[in-house]
Amino acid sequence: MGQKLVNDILVSLMELSSPRTLSALMKTSRYLYRSGPRYLLEKGVAITHQRALLSFIAFMKAEDGARLGHLKKLVFFAFEISSPVANSFSTFLIHFSESLALEALCIHDTEGLLGSGSPPLSDAFAKLRTITILELSGVGKHGASFLRNMKSKLENVHLTMIEDSAFDSESDESDDGTEDDDRDDRNAIKLLHGSQDTLTSPSGDGCELLTEITDPVYAEVYPHVEELVLFGNDCPATIVYTHAFPNVRVFRFETAEEDLDIMGRDVEAHLSIRELNQMQQVQLKSPWNSLDSCHANLIDLFLLGLRCHVRALHILGNFMDITSLRCVMTDTTPEYMCLQGFDVDIFTRSLVSTMKKPYAQQLRALEIVLMVGGALEPETVDIPHVVETILAMLRPLKIRSFGILFCCCLIPEPRPANFADLPLCPAEQYLADLDLDALAQRVKDATETLQTVVITMKMHRTRPTTIVTLGADVEYGPNAVESIPLRAAPLYASVPPLYPEQEAGS
Template sequence: MAHIMARSTPSTISALMKTCHLYYHEGPRHLLRDGVNLRSPMQVERFLPFISAEGGARFVHFRELDIAVDMYRVPRVVVERCMEQLAQLLSSTEARLESLTLREAEWLLQYGCVASALRTSKIQRLIIGGSGPRACSALKFLSYSLVSLTVSFKSSAIWSHVEGLQTMDGWSYLLDSLSPHVQTLEIFRCDSLPPATPSHQPNPSSSSRQITRHNLCFSTVRTLGLFCSLLPRGQIDVASLFPTFPNVTRLEIMSMPLQNPAESLQSLRESNTAIFKRGGCWAALENCSGELASLYTLGLVCHVVDLCIWSQVEDDDDLSMLAAVVSATRPKVLRLSVDGPFTLLTEVTKALRDAGFKSLETLHLILNIRELYRLGDGAPVDLTEHIFAVLTPLPPQLITLELLIEFRGPYIHTPKPDVQALEELRRKLIAYSKPTLQSVSVLHAHGYRLRPPSGLGPENDDSDSDVDYDGEYDGMYDYISDDSWAYDSNEDGFDSDYERRCAHDDW
């Protein structure tokens, strides 16, 4: 029974729940296994009686909740009822929520019932988008301590009334809001920051006022993700990173574009490198990932075990930055993607054999390959032969090679290499690089890319809507059409006498 539901869609599970008593009790565990997304007042209204059925026994399976309720053109009375229902859900004594996502936190927290419920709901992992002053206040007055937090701020949020920003920069103000969680927070990702000064109330004396810096140390944070300016006069002072988060083992960096074109990437890197050398840097990072230009300008001077480059290497400038980053961090594992002509790929493999890459043991490489033709007659070429030619000789110390190939373009004249051709390429690479190379995989990429973790990136700001979304809503979890949630047509929460008998063991 369980294995059938484990492989079934939500609509199928809902149908199975109405066939027998055992399926009825087993179904909620599978409907709730991947979390719940609430996107409309109707979904909220239907979900509340569903989760409360069976005397609240279903709450034990309810661990993740994502709220982005679209209130566009919804009557005020419906909005207020929906907020009360959300508050009831969050504050339920049976609730065992571990992860909560508020896609439009500042808007939701204007309702006192929701803000009050959030303060007492005892969440371990919190993701809040579209944040503002209310969200910062809520973080500071939670009655529990967070283990994981991802936060981003809405660019249109009004900060003019926030007194703290008259004496603090945005970074210090945010960290001050997190002071209750300083001993428990293990994962912290920040997609954007409050403004350094209130944007709607210019302060003539701001240039001469004394700025108060935070003095907090988040010693328990192991994962730190930042999407913000790490440049001089930027949002975050690079010198504060190591003292504030001294025990980070996983770093994710995506800095904002240059504000001043005159400030070259190299000068920024030199400045940040000097800061780390003078003020200290992490002894070693187990994992460091980010866009290439961001990692280059950050100027790390510590060892990195696993280095992942989200952006593609597309030209010689990228290759130069890659060489500098790898030389400084000395990774054992390197993950990168190359998109360019075979001549660029040749230069990449040459760089991998440079002395700066001597610590490299594992290479995870995504190649974007386009159709090639021989000069003259235009006859197609064997792409696997070209790939083999540019990849050999591999770095002599390489132990593991993970090669994923994306064959881009229509490939009208040249058939894309099939699985058998890729397997032959794998065997040739192993044979050529024996005995050092011990593990090789060659696969079709099928659209696979190196990318930031979910939640790390700029906040979308749609001024035409009351609710913003990060990404598309997965219709797989759209339970509006799911009959198992439609328990609101009867006072006891059941659509039929059959369901009522199932719930009360009355056969």
């Protein structure tokens, strides 16, 4: 009885111990030797080199496979793996494919790992049946083969495709590779076909999802996906996303820079893509009637041409074209809007005029994250004019909450070595002296319906981070778009404007 009590106490200690201590305790008795793997494996295993992989295989095979059920998460970092070791690992995976209870798999060098061995490790990994969370970085032909043939039913997946040049080199080395095969290897909608009934949260970077113009939608449908994230994507094809993921509530999208270059940076080229996307949504009956939120830059929102209500619209900067903004707001009629990562040149008479239009009167909450001087030379930043334009922009609105973050990026290029000792430029000096409490009150007085105002200043050379809040005690309903502003708005770095000649005339 006494020994059992001691063992129970030591097992309780195992729950709090480091891996090194756990290993030491396992050497003290047969009882602890068998109890330890549960705690060693409960947070998962990260493998960083070939020797660790060999040790992992030996550890998991011990005790007649009794340890296999404790492993829930496995992470592989990039490292060289020889054919003999890869083949040994492949034999292990195939032999224990029915016993492994692995739920989460992360591979940082997908092609390097899954392409190793003969046959490649992609075949062995595809036989695992219990994976629900998957993250693959650098997906090429071997990663695509794994996804295409896998037995597991995924729920949450993040895929980062290798760059086009890497795909091109793979095709050159392949005897029977074709351009169509390469596109399918980057097409997450097709690759994840085996998880159509289980997938809830897909995220892809560098995918190619375009269809043939004569057959604009895929047969694959993922009815349980409510949040869709597509970064570095090819040319926006709205009908593809709406039909493959008909029940999306949150949509995050970004077109790859190289694809923007291919389609052209002029308004006419973008207008033709937008018109096609809008036409297809009508003709093929897009299932998206509304979205809870959409996060994208203005160019992508314009190209997507969404023809549905978007309750919360997050527009990422720094490109601003008033005509595009008006089109997007007209089609999506947002109740909440956040302009994220813009410089102060967005505050023009055209923007003030836009806020007087009927499609802006539905707004109930507005947040702005300003990168002051992020894209402009410090001497061109006129903060007094910015403040007055903001007040003029707010007056016609019926919003209940408003927040603005001034993020000071007033650094001359090239940056002087003694920048910290230089005198403040006029914009910095104005912001250093600006009474944020008084400004918050002016903002609140500018719009009769305003109840909550938050003004924040960060990264000023001579002023600490300052936050002023009016109406912090206001309570909004649990499903209201209004809230205390700037708590959730992410901060995005600004990017150069794509239509500088239009911005100059706005």
